[in-house]
Amino acid sequence: MKFSGNVDTGTRKKLLNFGGDGGGQICLGRGLRCPSVGCNSVEKKIYVHLNYTVPCVRLLNATHQIGCQSSLSGNVGVLHVLESEDNLDWVLSKGPNPPYLVILEAALFTRSIMMKLKNGSNRVAGVAVVAPNTNPTEPFSPYTTCPNENTGVYTEKYDPAYAHCNVTVWNPLGNGLAYEEFDFPIFSLKDDNDTQVIRQCFLDHNQVVNGSAPQYPLCAMQLYSHMSAVTDTATCMRRNDINFSISPEGVCDPLGDSNVWASSRPINTTQKGHKNSENVIIAAARLDSRSFFFDIAPGAQSSVTGFVSLLAAAHALRNATQEAPPNRTILYTFFQGETFDYIGSSRMVYDMENNQFAVDLDNVHSVLEVGQVGLRSDSQLWLHSDPVSRRNSSVNDEVASKDLNVTVNQPQASQPLPPSSFQRFLRARPIPGIVIEDHQSVFTNRYYESMYDNAEYLNISYPSNLTADEQLEHITETATVPFTLSPPTAEFKFIHLSSEPTFLVQYLLANLTGTVVNVTKEDCQHQREDDKDKESHHLYHYMWVQGSVPPNGTQRESFCVRSTVHLSKALSPAFDPLKEYTSTEYSTWTESRWKTIKGRIFLVASHELEMLTLGVGVGVLVTSLLLTYLISSKADILFSSGREPTNATY
Numbered sequence: 001m002k003f004s005g006n007v008d009t010g011t012r013k014k015l016l017n018f019g020g021d022g023g024g025q026i027c028l029g030r031g032l033r034c035p036s037v038g039c040n041s042v043e044k045k046i047y048v049h050l051n052y053t054v055p056c057v058r059l060l061n062a063t064h065q066i067g068c069q070s071s072l073s074g075n076v077g078v079l080h081v082l083e084s085e086d087n088l089d090w091v092l093s094k095g096p097n098p099p100y101l102v103i104l105e106a107a108l109f110t111r112s113i114m115m116k117l118k119n120g121s122n123r124v125a126g127v128a129v130v131a132p133n134t135n136p137t138e139p140f141s142p143y144t145t146c147p148n149e150n151t152g153v154y155t156e157k158y159d160p161a162y163a164h165c166n167v168t169v170w171n172p173l174g175n176g177l178a179y180e181e182f183d184f185p186i187f188s189l190k191d192d193n194d195t196q197v198i199r200q201c202f203l204d205h206n207q208v209v210n211g212s213a214p215q216y217p218l219c220a221m222q223l224y225s226h227m228s229a230v231t232d233t234a235t236c237m238r239r240n241d242i243n244f245s246i247s248p249e250g251v252c253d254p255l256g257d258s259n260v261w262a263s264s265r266p267i268n269t270t271q272k273g274h275k276n277s278e279n280v281i282i283a284a285a286r287l288d289s290r291s292f293f294f295d296i297a298p299g300a301q302s303s304v305t306g307f308v309s310l311l312a313a314a315h316a317l318r319n320a321t322q323e324a325p326p327n328r329t330i331l332y333t334f335f336q337g338e339t340f341d342y343i344g345s346s347r348m349v350y351d352m353e354n355n356q357f358a359v360d361l362d363n364v365h366s367v368l369e370v371g372q373v374g375l376r377s378d379s380q381l382w383l384h385s386d387p388v389s390r391r392n393s394s395v396n397d398e399v400a401s402k403d404l405n406v407t408v409n410q411p412q413a414s415q416p417l418p419p420s421s422f423q424r425f426l427r428a429r430p431i432p433g434i435v436i437e438d439h440q441s442v443f444t445n446r447y448y449e450s451m452y453d454n455a456e457y458l459n460i461s462y463p464s465n466l467t468a469d470e471q472l473e474h475i476t477e478t479a480t481v482p483f484t485l486s487p488p489t490a491e492f493k494f495i496h497l498s499s500e501p502t503f504l505v506q507y508l509l510a511n512l513t514g515t516v517v518n519v520t521k522e523d524c525q526h527q528r529e530d531d532k533d534k535e536s537h538h539l540y541h542y543m544w545v546q547g548s549v550p551p552n553g554t555q556r557e558s559f560c561v562r563s564t565v566h567l568s569k570a571l572s573p574a575f576d577p578l579k580e581y582t583s584t585e586y587s588t589w590t591e592s593r594w595k596t597i598k599g600r601i602f603l604v605a606s607h608e609l610e611m612l613t614l615g616v617g618v619g620v621l622v623t624s625l626l627l628t629y630l631i632s633s634k635a636d637i638l639f640s641s642g643r644e645p646t647n648a649t650y
Helices: 009-019 042-046 085-094 111-119 193-205 233-240 300-323 343-353 393-400 422-428 468-473 500-513 521-525 607-633
Strands: 053-055 075-081 100-105 124-131 186-190 218-224 252-254 256-263 280-286 329-335 364-370 382-384 433-437 515-517 541-545 559-563 566-571 590-592 598-604
Touching: 075 124, 075 193, 075 598, 085 100, 085 111, 100 193, 100 218, 111 124, 124 218, 186 193, 193 218, 193 598, 233 252, 233 590, 256 343, 256 500, 280 300, 300 329, 300 364, 300 500, 329 343, 329 500, 343 422, 343 566, 364 422, 422 433, 500 541, 500 559, 521 541, 521 559
Parallel strands: 075 100, 100 124, 124 186, 280 329, 280 364, 364 433
Antiparallel strands: 053 186, 075 218, 218 598, 252 590, 256 329, 256 566, 382 433, 515 559, 541 559
């Protein structure tokens, strides 16, 4: 492997002590210059702490566990930068200093290499993947080839011909890595100064020259990512209920969040269940995504394109539906947790079936879902429907009558639905519906559910004068939100999945579909128009908005926004209320808890030198104890002197 580019000043400072000059002038870990008398912290002299480390974490369901973890004290291994797949022999058999902690460039983060490392895990302490600054040229999807195959509508009972993606393998690029279990930690590292330190440390101390083993001291890495949960969801939830201490700690948490929904006209949310006067069309999209590594799930094409399109549609239809209300109410719905066996949609269907939602399934006329719609110059929109439910003439007539007034295509009538929230509604009953996608059969998304499904993949451009950090903060005129919403004081308690997208969509939807009302801050926060209003809180949700500072002003102009935006649970019924942790009907995914996530590098001495050092230390300790004993036992003799008589006077 060739390393190119200049090492900056800060990185050079971190590398000085690896050379063993003994000057003690640089504190390893932060690149800080120390006083001439040496550093205050011995720990900083020994270790370089990695600043940007993102782990693979452990997830569990009803039958097994997936993901990665380290030992309780962290995994330590000698660094080895893998040059190619052919170079694996050094790690798996030839290298004389196992276990090894393998550094992979993104191009080598493949199923073939990872499974070989997994099978030789007694010589592998862990893996660190250097995330590239630009997307790779090769496709990469760590998801399965048949997403959510066991919790959608296409089961053996529904129609065996369509079960398990027998007709269409939707994600043929999926390598399934995200559903493997690894008994060593796997981290993603940002390609920055820290990785330059790692590479230089490897070149200076660990590089194999002409097949000969490198000499000690060697550069090593330690990764901490110990997971508390083991085995499966039923086991970890049972352990959550066992309290042995005053302040018990759980070992895992159910995956969950909140769905966001709004109606084109007010619906009484206090009275749950069937509404005689309501006929609802559900317009849906999903909010969530995932990747192999925790909290790196941009989901640009897989989810963002869909929910942004639905937000735009809600905004475009706002005035039209208020001026000329349609015969049916549009229920704009944004589901969370769909990646993990349709958590959000299955919960909404369950609540509708059990009179725990504002409407029930009898009120649902049809479903229109916006899926992956990351259109490119050569792509088209496709309307997908369910061939099984369309055997019912009334369902078929409704689906066939849909006219979206846009240029779209339809796949063959025998092709099943792609993975979609709509499948959970069909699992309950035959409901007319379509799913809008940018693919006819297999996904066009080359990076489905990976960290590369990002803005770059959608060819989103920024002004050339912006830095990478400034691009994250850049807001176009089209996307500008003219006010800032105050955080709500009482909302559904989120469980582990990131709540930021949920709040963002909630606020955006209120902005795009709501109305500014002239009420006081107190009334707004109490969900009312005035102190005599006892009805509005059944129909609307009020948000007090900080507002913006006018051009010639110094204070924000705050106001109240009234909307029909609400949150509902996106927590699998398997956890609440059923407590059926081995359910095959609902999602049972949980996430393990952990305490420490970190990585660091350091120089390690040979085993012989360590034993010698230990022996010398023990020898010094024993000698010190003997000397102390001898001196103490002969103290009267050794420290005696002519004592003055007791009656001496001065």
